[in-house]
Amino acid sequence: MKLLEIQSSVRKENSVSRTLSNEFIQAWQTDRPNIQHKLRDVGINPPEHPTGLWAKANNMPPEERSPEMMAALAESEALIEELLWADYLLMGVPMYNLSVPSSLKAYLDNVIRINRTFTFDPVTYTFQGLARGKKALIITPSAANFVVGTPLGKMNFCDTYLLSVLGFIGIDEVSVVPVPDQFMPDEIRQQEIATAKAKLMDLARDW
Numbered sequence: 001m002k003l004l005e006i007q008s009s010v011r012k013e014n015s016v017s018r019t020l021s022n023e024f025i026q027a028w029q030t031d032r033p034n035i036q037h038k039l040r041d042v043g044i045n046p047p048e049h050p051t052g053l054w055a056k057a058n059n060m061p062p063e064e065r066s067p068e069m070m071a072a073l074a075e076s077e078a079l080i081e082e083l084l085w086a087d088y089l090l091m092g093v094p095m096y097n098l099s100v101p102s103s104l105k106a107y108l109d110n111v112i113r114i115n116r117t118f119t120f121d122p123v124t125y126t127f128q129g130l131a132r133g134k135k136a137l138i139i140t141p142s143a144a145n146f147v148v149g150t151p152l153g154k155m156n157f158c159d160t161y162l163l164s165v166l167g168f169i170g171i172d173e174v175s176v177v178p179v180p181d182q183f184m185p186d187e188i189r190q191q192e193i194a195t196a197k198a199k200l201m202d203l204a205r206d207w
């Protein structure tokens, strides 16, 4: 079993997503000693953004790409290989300005690529994900509480966006554990962390 952990908090210390991720992995690994675990820390080491050359190279058949174009796509290719390698994705994703951290968006721009992680048929206008057969878990803290049905609920473009893009590349089995109210008084904040941890410990038994 192969786990790819993707962290996107810019905080190394006191990060709720990183702490809960570590606790989940420890619990999950207890009965699964043979897990191979890779960490892709885009919060600390963000990938390059796509460039014009990158986009041009991406849109042409691989055998026609120049050495410069292949170099422009090299990081993306490595990130895709790593993603395709994994059976499980654990994503630590704090909400930043109602969406995902920009480093994670750069990562997604690098791994969501036509004929690598999805296909698109311009005749039938249908797409198919090529990263199928994986499970994903998203741990997503936020300062506020984005309760569905409230005005803030309509402003959550974080896990809603991730569910769309993961589904687009064929990853449909996704669990989301929100950790809201992280800017509330400490008692409420800790209560939300405890609730999220309890959900994660449940999930660790049969993920």
Ligand SMILES: Cc1cc2nc3c(=O)[nH]c(=O)nc-3n(C[C@H](O)[C@H](O)[C@H](O)COP(=O)(O)O)c2cc1C
Pocket (backbone or CB within 6 Å): 009, 010, 011, 014, 015, 016, 017, 018, 093, 094, 095, 096, 097, 098, 099, 141, 142, 143, 144, 145, 182
């Ligand atoms: C740049 C930035 C933007 C943020 N934007 C939001 C936001 O739009 N909504 C929100 O509820 N929290 C927002 N937050 C708060 C974080 O989601 C919250 O502090 C979370 O706990 C961070 O995750 P971490 O503890 O794993 O670092 C933002 C934090 C940062 C650093």
